[in-house]
Amino acid sequence: MPSYAGPAASRPGDVAGTLRLLAYLAVSIALIVTDHRGHWLGQIRAQGEVLIQPLWWLAGLPGRIGDNVRDDAATRSRLAKENRVLRNALLISGARHARLQTAAEENERLRGLLGAAQRGRLDVQLAPILDIDLDPTRQRLVLDLGSRDGVGIGQSVIDAGGLLGQIIAVTPTTATVLLLTDPDHAVPVSVARSGVRLIAYGRGDRLELANVPLSSDVKVGDAVVTSGLGGRFPPGFPVGTIRELRPDDSRAFLLGALVPAAQLDRGRDVLLLRRVEMAPLTPPPAKAGGEEARLRGTASRADERPQAALEGRTGPEGASSRRQAVTPAGTSLNRSVSDPTAPLPNPPLQSQGREQQPRASEAHR
Amino acid sequence: MSRLRSPWVLPISVFVALLLGLLPLPEFLRPLRPYWLALVVAYWVIEDPEHAGLGFAFALGLVADIAFGGLLGEQALRLTVMTFILQRFRSQLRFFPLSQQALAIGGLLLNDRVVSAVVHLALGEPQLPWTFWWAPALGMLLWAPLFLMLDALRLGRRKS
Numbered sequence: 001m002p003s004y005a006g007p008a009a010s011r012p013g014d015v016a017g018t019l020r021l022l023a024y025l026a027v028s029i030a031l032i033v034t035d036h037r038g039h040w041l042g043q044i045r046a047q048g049e050v051l052i053q054p055l056w057w058l059a060g061l062p063g064r065i066g067d068n069v070r071d072d073a074a075t076r077s078r079l080a081k082e083n084r085v086l087r088n089a090l091l092i093s094g095a096r097h098a099r100l101q102t103a104a105e106e107n108e109r110l111r112g113l114l115g116a117a118q119r120g121r122l123d124v125q126l127a128p129i130l131d132i133d134l135d136p137t138r139q140r141l142v143l144d145l146g147s148r149d150g151v152g153i154g155q156s157v158i159d160a161g162g163l164l165g166q167i168i169a170v171t172p173t174t175a176t177v178l179l180l181t182d183p184d185h186a187v188p189v190s191v192a193r194s195g196v197r198l199i200a201y202g203r204g205d206r207l208e209l210a211n212v213p214l215s216s217d218v219k220v221g222d223a224v225v226t227s228g229l230g231g232r233f234p235p236g237f238p239v240g241t242i243r244e245l246r247p248d249d250s251r252a253f254l255l256g257a258l259v260p261a262a263q264l265d266r267g268r269d270v271l272l273l274r275r276v277e278m279a280p281l282t283p284p285p286a287k288a289g290g291e292e293a294r295l296r297g298t299a300s301r302a303d304e305r306p307q308a309a310l311e312g313r314t315g316p317e318g319a320s321s322r323r324q325a326v327t328p329a330g331t332s333l334n335r336s337v338s339d340p341t342a343p344l345p346n347p348p349l350q351s352q353g354r355e356q357q358p359r360a361s362e363a364h365r
Numbered sequence: 366m367s368r369l370r371s372p373w374v375l376p377i378s379v380f381v382a383l384l385l386g387l388l389p390l391p392e393f394l395r396p397l398r399p400y401w402l403a404l405v406v407a408y409w410v411i412e413d414p415e416h417a418g419l420g421f422a423f424a425l426g427l428v429a430d431i432a433f434g435g436l437l438g439e440q441a442l443r444l445t446v447m448t449f450i451l452q453r454f455r456s457q458l459r460f461f462p463l464s465q466q467a468l469a470i471g472g473l474l475l476n477d478r479v480v481s482a483v484v485h486l487a488l489g490e491p492q493l494p495w496t497f498w499w500a501p502a503l504g505m506l507l508w509a510p511l512f513l514m515l516d517a518l519r520l521g522r523r524k525s
Contacts, residue, residue: 014453027438027441028423028426029438029442032484032488036488048428049434051431055432059384059389067389
């Protein structure tokens with residue numbers, strides 16, 4: 001130390017500094033010696049350590065964290081490997097889970113469809129939707145089944161909720177469905193509660209009951225089902241619920257807005273009611289009747305325009321394309337419009353009456 | 366220059382130096398632990414002699430002794446010696462380039478080791494392992510970054 005202190009100790013300030021240094025050194029050495037020899041400094045040291053305790057704690061904090069880090073580092077490679085494996089497993093199970101999720105949803109939908117099919121004890125065919133053409137002027141679906149799968153023009157298409165539409169065109173591998181809401185579509189319906197027969201027209205994105213007589217027993221909230229008249233659609237399938245009734249332009253009739261029962265814009269599968277399914281519904285003697293109905297269907301298709309013109313009905317169905325073949329223009333229908341109070345021999349809403357219903361309408365005709 | 370523009374830098378730097386000195390280190394790193402407190406004290410003695418003098422070093426040494434749990438007075442002695450030397454050569458050191466400053470600090474830290482060894486020898490205490498003599502070299506390397514960092518903190522962005 002003197003060797004360091006030596007060189008420039010010429011100024012008076014340096015002398016004072018040296019003296020202070022010596023004083024501090026003396027104190028330090030005294031402290032060191034007393035601390036080393038005696039133990040009476042222990043008291044002071046203990047109190048100082050209490051004061052310094054937080055500092056230790058704070059200094060230990062990164063150490064404790066470091067311990068954890070070190071512990072982790074020891075097993076790091078193992079953990080990293082495990083992590084990798086688990087990550088992969090997670091990815092795989094995530095993907096699997098997503099698949100399961102979709103499968104579960106699909107299952108749900110299919111069960112719904114199956115339920116719909118079983119409730120009516122119907123012979124149905126599941127058809128995946130290939131393409132959707134939802135547009136105010138065109139409400140079509142393209143199904144992934146065609147004539148190769150036995151699909152024919154005129155088959156009804158349903159889903160879990162109710163009637164969806166009908167097949168209007170078939171290629172060997174695809175089939176086109178005209179939805180209920182297509183402006184070209186009309187379906188003979190009856191009000192489930194009162195049996196009043198009406199026609200539901202597609203209006204692009206909604207369903208409408210046109211020409212409802214003011215006096216008819218129709219209320220908001222009534223469920224509307226297919227009446228089966230005209231032979232195109234089987235009876236008793238839900239079509240929709242009346243949401244609103246208002247007078248039309250002529251003030252002589254009511255217009256009813258329908259909420260479709262089917263989920264027109266949901267799902268990926270629909271059910272096709274088999275054409276052959278109609279046969280068991282009608283007893284063997286009535287097979288001819290069934291054929292007759294089909295014939296009548298074609299006939300009605302051919303006669304439709306004149307009929308519509310004859311009845312003075314206006315609206316899109318008047319300008320309907322040849323394809324639609326929907327409006328079951330028959331006397332009975334016209335009667336239902338003109339004569340709402342005519343008693344229905346067999347209300348279509350009764351489930352047990354379903355089998356009788358075609359015959360009943362047949363008889364009615 | 367010698368005026369404190371950020372008065373909190375001094376206590377905080379000292380506090381952090383104490384913490385760094387107390388920080389538990391793995392066995393193989395322990396000998397390499399630089400004498401942070403000496404570095405910080407050196408910085409303040411060189412840059413701010415009004416606040417950091419012999420008394421400052423002595424008091425800090427006592428605190429460090431209590432905190433580190435060594436012989437009471439040992440670090441006070443070491444820091445006082447170092448401060449005294451620094452005060453003597455402060456005018457030269459201040460105009461040294463940083464590299465030469467670092468060399469000087471390295472020499473001081475080595476001297477500090479010698480003082481520590483002498484104290485231990487005089488009291489018959491066990492000597493530290495020879496690996497502890499690497500610490501001054503590390504302290505020397507750390508001087509430049511520490512100096513620049515403390516300068517930046519103390520003077521704000523004005524200097525840089």
